[in-house]
Amino acid sequence: MDYITAIVLALVQGITEFLPVSSQAHLVLAGAWLGDIYQGLDFDVILHAGSLVAVVFYFRQEIFAMLRDWTGSLAGKGHTKDSKLGWWIIIGTIPAGALGILFKDLAENEWRSVAVMAAALIVFGILLGIADWKGRGTRDEYSLTLKDVLIIGFAQALALIPGTSRSGITMTAALFLGMSREAAARFSFLLSIPVIAAAGLLYTLELVQKGTTTSWGTLLVGFVVAVVSTYACIHYFLAFIRRIGMQPFVIYRIILGLLLLAVVW
Structure with a gap:
Protein backbone atom coordinates (compact mmCIF):
# COMPACT_ATOMS: atom_id res chain seq x y z
CA MET A 1 0.00 0.00 0.00
CA ASP A 2 1.42 3.39 -0.99
CA TYR A 3 1.08 6.58 1.04
CA ILE A 4 -1.63 8.11 -1.17
CA THR A 5 -3.83 5.05 -0.71
CA ALA A 6 -3.17 5.12 3.02
CA ILE A 7 -4.17 8.79 3.23
CA VAL A 8 -7.37 8.23 1.22
CA LEU A 9 -8.46 5.28 3.37
CA ALA A 10 -7.59 7.13 6.60
CA LEU A 11 -9.60 10.15 5.49
CA VAL A 12 -12.58 7.95 4.64
CA GLN A 13 -12.33 6.30 8.07
CA GLY A 14 -11.88 9.56 9.94
CA ILE A 15 -14.67 11.43 8.17
CA THR A 16 -17.28 8.66 8.20
CA GLU A 17 -16.61 6.90 11.53
CA PHE A 18 -18.88 9.24 13.49
CA LEU A 19 -21.15 10.48 10.71
CA PRO A 20 -24.46 8.58 10.42
CA VAL A 21 -23.51 7.20 6.99
CA SER A 22 -21.67 3.89 7.72
CA SER A 23 -17.88 4.02 7.69
CA GLN A 24 -17.76 0.31 6.86
CA ALA A 25 -19.69 0.76 3.63
CA HIS A 26 -17.47 3.68 2.62
CA LEU A 27 -14.25 1.77 3.34
CA VAL A 28 -15.49 -1.10 1.16
CA LEU A 29 -16.37 1.35 -1.61
CA ALA A 30 -13.04 3.16 -1.28
CA GLY A 31 -11.18 -0.12 -1.46
CA ALA A 32 -13.07 -1.08 -4.61
CA TRP A 33 -12.48 2.34 -6.18
CA LEU A 34 -8.76 2.05 -5.46
CA GLY A 35 -8.62 -1.27 -7.30
CA ASP A 36 -10.21 -3.86 -5.01
CA ILE A 37 -7.53 -3.22 -2.42
CA TYR A 38 -7.79 -4.89 0.96
CA GLN A 39 -6.34 -2.54 3.54
CA GLY A 40 -5.22 -5.33 5.83
CA LEU A 41 -6.00 -6.08 9.45
CA ASP A 42 -3.05 -4.09 10.76
CA PHE A 43 -4.07 -0.96 8.87
CA ASP A 44 -7.70 -1.39 9.95
CA VAL A 45 -6.58 -1.60 13.58
CA ILE A 46 -4.43 1.52 13.31
CA LEU A 47 -7.24 3.54 11.69
CA HIS A 48 -9.65 2.63 14.47
CA ALA A 49 -6.96 3.44 17.03
CA GLY A 50 -6.70 6.88 15.44
CA SER A 51 -10.45 7.41 15.67
CA LEU A 52 -10.40 6.26 19.30
CA VAL A 53 -7.63 8.70 20.23
CA ALA A 54 -9.52 11.54 18.53
CA VAL A 55 -12.85 10.96 20.27
CA VAL A 56 -11.19 10.47 23.67
CA PHE A 57 -9.21 13.69 23.26
CA TYR A 58 -12.25 15.64 22.08
CA PHE A 59 -14.34 14.56 25.09
CA ARG A 60 -11.42 14.46 27.53
CA GLN A 61 -13.08 16.76 30.07
CA GLU A 62 -16.33 14.76 30.10
CA ILE A 63 -14.43 11.48 30.29
CA PHE A 64 -12.26 12.71 33.17
CA ALA A 65 -15.35 13.80 35.10
CA MET A 66 -17.06 10.46 34.48
CA LEU A 67 -14.03 8.41 35.52
CA ARG A 68 -13.46 10.54 38.63
CA ASP A 69 -17.06 10.32 39.81
CA TRP A 70 -17.57 6.71 38.68
CA THR A 71 -14.58 5.51 40.71
CA GLY A 72 -15.88 7.65 43.55
CA SER A 73 -19.23 5.88 43.40
CA LEU A 74 -17.41 2.54 43.68
CA ALA A 75 -15.68 3.85 46.79
CA GLY A 76 -19.04 4.73 48.37
CA LYS A 77 -18.92 8.48 47.78
CA GLY A 78 -22.38 8.57 46.26
CA HIS A 79 -23.61 9.22 42.75
CA THR A 80 -23.39 12.35 40.61
CA LYS A 81 -24.69 13.01 37.13
CA ASP A 82 -21.25 12.13 35.76
CA SER A 83 -20.92 8.86 37.66
CA LYS A 84 -24.41 7.92 36.48
CA LEU A 85 -23.45 8.70 32.89
CA GLY A 86 -20.39 6.50 33.31
CA TRP A 87 -22.58 3.60 34.42
CA TRP A 88 -24.95 4.21 31.50
CA ILE A 89 -22.08 3.95 29.01
CA GLY A 125 -31.51 6.21 6.79
CA ILE A 126 -35.29 6.61 6.53
CA LEU A 127 -35.63 5.78 10.24
CA LEU A 128 -33.05 8.46 11.06
CA GLY A 129 -35.02 10.95 8.97
CA ILE A 130 -38.27 10.13 10.78
CA ALA A 131 -36.60 10.35 14.18
CA ASP A 132 -35.03 13.71 13.34
CA TRP A 133 -38.28 15.07 11.92
CA LYS A 134 -40.58 13.85 14.71
CA GLY A 135 -38.17 13.96 17.64
CA ARG A 136 -36.40 17.26 18.11
CA GLY A 137 -36.51 16.83 21.87
CA THR A 138 -34.73 18.76 24.57
CA ARG A 139 -33.43 15.96 26.80
CA ASP A 140 -29.69 15.74 27.37
CA GLU A 141 -27.49 12.71 28.09
CA TYR A 142 -27.77 13.25 31.85
CA SER A 143 -31.54 12.69 31.78
CA LEU A 144 -31.32 9.13 30.47
CA THR A 145 -32.92 6.28 32.42
CA LEU A 146 -31.94 2.61 32.51
CA LYS A 147 -34.70 1.80 30.03
CA ASP A 148 -33.46 4.50 27.64
CA VAL A 149 -29.89 3.22 27.84
CA LEU A 150 -30.91 -0.37 27.13
CA ILE A 151 -32.92 0.74 24.10
CA ILE A 152 -29.96 2.68 22.72
CA GLY A 153 -27.63 -0.19 23.62
CA PHE A 154 -29.66 -2.77 21.70
CA ALA A 155 -29.99 -0.31 18.82
CA GLN A 156 -26.19 -0.08 18.74
CA ALA A 157 -26.05 -3.86 18.30
CA LEU A 158 -27.89 -3.46 14.97
CA ALA A 159 -24.70 -1.89 13.64
CA LEU A 160 -23.45 -5.46 13.21
CA ILE A 161 -25.40 -5.29 9.96
CA PRO A 162 -23.04 -3.65 7.44
CA GLY A 163 -24.34 -0.32 6.18
CA THR A 164 -26.35 0.43 9.32
CA SER A 165 -23.89 2.93 10.88
CA ARG A 166 -23.25 2.57 14.60
CA SER A 167 -23.48 6.31 15.19
CA GLY A 168 -26.53 6.60 12.95
CA ILE A 169 -28.60 3.93 14.68
CA THR A 170 -27.73 5.10 18.21
CA MET A 171 -28.60 8.69 17.31
CA THR A 172 -31.86 7.47 15.78
CA ALA A 173 -32.83 5.67 18.99
CA ALA A 174 -31.80 8.66 21.11
CA LEU A 175 -33.84 11.06 18.99
CA PHE A 176 -36.91 8.82 19.27
CA LEU A 177 -36.43 8.97 23.06
CA GLY A 178 -36.69 12.76 22.99
CA MET A 179 -33.04 13.75 23.15
CA SER A 180 -31.80 16.84 21.36
CA ARG A 181 -29.65 16.38 18.27
CA GLU A 182 -26.47 17.48 20.01
CA ALA A 183 -27.11 15.33 23.09
CA ALA A 184 -27.93 12.31 20.92
CA ALA A 185 -24.67 12.77 19.03
CA ARG A 186 -22.60 13.32 22.19
CA PHE A 187 -23.97 10.20 23.88
CA SER A 188 -23.46 8.21 20.68
CA PHE A 189 -19.82 9.31 20.50
CA LEU A 190 -19.16 8.53 24.17
CA LEU A 191 -20.88 5.15 23.78
CA SER A 192 -18.56 4.34 20.88
CA ILE A 193 -15.42 4.48 23.02
CA PRO A 194 -15.73 1.08 24.78
CA VAL A 195 -16.93 -0.58 21.55
CA ILE A 196 -14.04 0.73 19.45
CA ALA A 197 -11.55 -0.06 22.22
CA ALA A 198 -12.85 -3.63 22.67
CA ALA A 199 -12.93 -4.32 18.94
CA GLY A 200 -9.44 -2.89 18.60
CA LEU A 201 -8.17 -5.15 21.36
CA LEU A 202 -9.68 -8.26 19.78
CA TYR A 203 -8.24 -7.45 16.36
CA THR A 204 -4.88 -6.60 17.92
CA LEU A 205 -4.75 -10.04 19.53
CA GLU A 206 -5.55 -11.55 16.14
CA LEU A 207 -2.91 -9.37 14.55
CA VAL A 208 -0.27 -10.57 17.04
CA GLN A 209 -0.88 -14.11 15.81
CA LYS A 210 -0.80 -13.22 12.10
CA GLY A 211 1.85 -10.52 12.11
CA THR A 212 1.90 -7.16 10.30
CA THR A 213 1.98 -6.84 6.53
CA THR A 214 1.98 -3.04 6.23
CA SER A 215 5.09 -0.88 6.65
CA TRP A 216 5.45 1.17 9.84
CA GLY A 217 5.64 4.36 7.80
CA THR A 218 2.27 3.66 6.17
CA LEU A 219 0.73 2.77 9.53
CA LEU A 220 2.00 6.02 11.05
CA VAL A 221 0.60 8.12 8.20
CA GLY A 222 -2.75 6.36 8.46
CA PHE A 223 -2.88 6.88 12.22
CA VAL A 224 -2.11 10.60 12.07
CA VAL A 225 -4.59 11.27 9.25
CA ALA A 226 -7.28 9.27 11.06
CA VAL A 227 -6.77 11.23 14.30
CA VAL A 228 -6.89 14.65 12.64
CA SER A 229 -9.80 13.90 10.30
CA THR A 230 -11.87 12.22 13.04
CA TYR A 231 -11.37 15.12 15.45
CA ALA A 232 -12.34 17.67 12.78
CA CYS A 233 -15.36 15.59 11.80
CA ILE A 234 -16.70 15.43 15.36
CA HIS A 235 -16.24 19.16 15.86
CA TYR A 236 -17.95 20.26 12.63
CA PHE A 237 -20.66 17.60 12.78
CA LEU A 238 -21.90 18.82 16.16
CA ALA A 239 -22.03 22.39 14.86
CA PHE A 240 -23.71 21.27 11.62
CA ILE A 241 -26.59 19.31 13.14
CA ARG A 242 -27.31 22.12 15.59
CA ARG A 243 -28.19 24.37 12.65
CA ILE A 244 -29.35 22.02 9.90
CA GLY A 245 -30.15 18.62 11.39
CA MET A 246 -29.85 15.09 10.03
CA GLN A 247 -31.81 15.37 6.79
CA PRO A 248 -28.78 15.91 4.47
CA PHE A 249 -27.31 12.65 5.77
CA VAL A 250 -30.65 10.90 5.25
CA ILE A 251 -30.77 12.01 1.61
CA TYR A 252 -27.15 11.00 1.10
CA ARG A 253 -27.76 7.53 2.55
CA ILE A 254 -30.78 6.90 0.34
CA ILE A 255 -28.99 8.04 -2.82
CA LEU A 256 -25.91 5.96 -1.99
CA GLY A 257 -28.06 2.92 -1.19
CA LEU A 258 -29.96 3.21 -4.47
CA LEU A 259 -26.72 3.54 -6.43
CA LEU A 260 -25.36 0.41 -4.76
CA LEU A 261 -28.57 -1.50 -5.54
CA ALA A 262 -28.27 -0.37 -9.17
CA VAL A 263 -24.76 -1.80 -9.29
CA VAL A 264 -25.91 -5.12 -7.80
CA TRP A 265 -28.86 -5.44 -10.19
Missing part, protein backbone atom coordinates in the same frame (compact mmCIF):
# COMPACT_ATOMS: atom_id res chain seq x y z
CA ILE A 90 -20.95 0.67 30.55
CA ILE A 91 -24.48 -0.77 30.54
CA GLY A 92 -25.21 0.55 27.06
CA THR A 93 -22.15 -1.26 25.72
CA ILE A 94 -23.17 -4.71 26.98
CA PRO A 95 -25.80 -5.55 24.29
CA ALA A 96 -23.46 -4.73 21.41
CA GLY A 97 -20.63 -6.66 23.03
CA ALA A 98 -22.69 -9.77 23.73
CA LEU A 99 -24.44 -9.86 20.35
CA GLY A 100 -21.20 -8.96 18.60
CA ILE A 101 -19.60 -12.14 19.95
CA LEU A 102 -22.63 -14.25 18.97
CA PHE A 103 -23.00 -12.91 15.44
CA LYS A 104 -19.39 -12.03 14.58
CA ASP A 105 -19.05 -14.63 11.83
CA LEU A 106 -22.36 -13.68 10.21
CA ALA A 107 -21.51 -9.98 10.28
CA GLU A 108 -18.10 -10.55 8.70
CA ASN A 109 -19.23 -13.07 6.09
CA GLU A 110 -22.88 -13.72 5.16
CA TRP A 111 -24.08 -10.18 5.87
CA ARG A 112 -21.11 -8.50 4.23
CA SER A 113 -22.61 -7.98 0.78
CA VAL A 114 -23.35 -4.92 -1.31
CA ALA A 115 -27.08 -5.72 -1.30
CA VAL A 116 -27.21 -5.87 2.52
CA MET A 117 -25.22 -2.64 2.83
CA ALA A 118 -27.49 -0.86 0.34
CA ALA A 119 -30.67 -2.01 2.08
CA ALA A 120 -29.33 -1.01 5.50
CA LEU A 121 -28.26 2.41 4.22
CA ILE A 122 -31.77 3.08 2.91
CA VAL A 123 -33.91 1.54 5.66
CA PHE A 124 -31.98 2.91 8.62
